[in-house]
Amino acid sequence: MPVTDAPRIVTARMAHDDSFTLERFLATGGYEGLRKALTMTPEAVAAEVDAASLLGRGGAGFPAGRKWSMLRKDPVTYLVVNGDESEPATFKDHLLVERDPHQLIEGVLIAAYALQVSQVFVYLRGEFALGLERVTGALNEAYEYGAVGADVFGSGFSVDVVVHPGAGAYICGEETALLESLEGKRGFPRIKPPFFPAVIGLYGQPTVVNNVETMSNLPWIVRNGGKAFAALGEGRSTGTRLFALSGHVRRPGTYEVEMVKTTFRDLVYAPVYGGGVPGDRAVKAIVPGGVSAPWFGPDKLDLPLGQDEVGNAGSMLGSGAITVMDDSTCMVRAAWRITKFFARESCGQCTPCREGSGWLERVLRRIEHGEGREEDLDLLLDVSDNIAPGLQWPPQQTTICVLGPSIPSSIHSGIEMFRGEFLLHVKEGRCPIG
């Protein structure tokens, strides 16, 4: 039994092998949310999403309803769906696009109707070859079925949806970089202000950018009402959410759990979720929301999985990626690998990020390889402080986008919790873990 009896909102069909087919979709309530939405006014549909208090599931956690209402003053020109899922250890959208592409499309169409948008782009990371085939195939079926295209279900509402493949770049998950990429350019984030997508987005027009999981929640919300969604979870964190659990657990996977009512410990140890740590080893640290998030020690395991609860404890739920590291893990190696990732993926526009990531990576590499220097720990923290002054969470912004200030997360939280281990690497030139 799951920890709470909350319904499955986005993974209800996953038990079926053919969950991605139109037949299964229609047999399990598919496109009923869209049909219902089309009988309502666009404002009423948006009001349901507002009532659900659905927080965006991409990483920043901005309320989707508010994102939309900012645009209702000006007509929105484009809706763009962010399926560039690349935050390391995040694999929830992967599941949604491959296993329930029609649910995503239905959510997209509901949003398009609420926003009165006639052109949608679904940007999927290029590495999702099967996902791209599934969504393209589902879209072909949806056109034929009359759910998308001219005069959807005879309602007088017309909309086009285009699936757009990315080509491998972490930074394109940042919404303004994604828009640049969609315009056929390098994924360089745009400076905000003035380039908030809602104001100056795709082709300079007002644009809404929402995540795949956010969209996938909409059919249920319209069918069951925003209030039913808001009744799940607690406080600002309403509904259920997908958590991608990886690392040292017996049953890694994507789990849909009720927010706040479930804790990190539940997710790691409950037999229906992670099932505990292999060999019954101890948890040494967890990455609570993707590698951009500062690490937590085992003392935080009883924190509820809620946006504010995790935020107030000094990290973030981010993209919903939780990675467990047991006591056999070398923290220097983990921090080095994460930093190497940022150094590779920095787009290169801003100096603190471009130079800082490479510098940190080189220092961590030499510590890991037994060539660390006495002053290296201070150097790591000093360079980190130059990228994200004060090393607080949420970090202070020194760069165009949030990639830069996320770089030091694993370094300063790692050194804070495991200073002795980092020092041993430096002093003895070896890893105490083995």
Add this chain to the structure above:
Amino acid sequence: MSHLSSDTLQRAKDLVALYPEPRSALIPICHLAQEQDGWLRPEAMEEVASLLGITPAEVRGTATFYDMLHTEPVGRYLVSICTNIACLLGGAQELLEHAEHSLGVRAGGTTPDGTITLEEAECLADCDRTPCVTVNHRYVGGLSAEGFDQLVDDLRAGRRSDEIPPHGTLVRVRRSGGLRVPRERVAAERAAMAEAQAARAAAAQAAQAAQGAQASKEQGA
């Protein structure tokens, strides 16, 4: 003589038609060029540039930003091993070293027979099956060293060619539905909806005003 085949060119033009601005089709068309050649040849990039009305340098400048667009030849099978955090915890570094040893090439290199290019990848979003390996962006599951060697044998013998097309072929399903809805039609629908919305807002306001008048009347009484 055009370098891109007539089929590739036609598909490229169909892609251009999907977007308000032609340049948006650049990345999807680069994928098509890779489907034809296995990688992005300079002559392909030149043709793509003229098709989109931009310079070859702009095509190259964009293409080199993205990991999946290759401006150097790639083997028939691109084997990617993720070594990012979740895979690292699952033994990815050891698998990568095994792969380099057993293929006789370093990450980034191609075997002399041109069959396999090995790459160290960043997170591929399949972190519950570690270490994550993909071949031409098809997930082949978390692999042990023995599983990896078996995979390479299978690829060399052509045993997985149904499931894994040659490098460059990304999406085998072609868009069949939905030509673009004519702009005039959308504009007309939009105008009608805006009118209806304004009418609803006015009606709501009138109702509120009437209610307010009623309330103050009651208060007065």
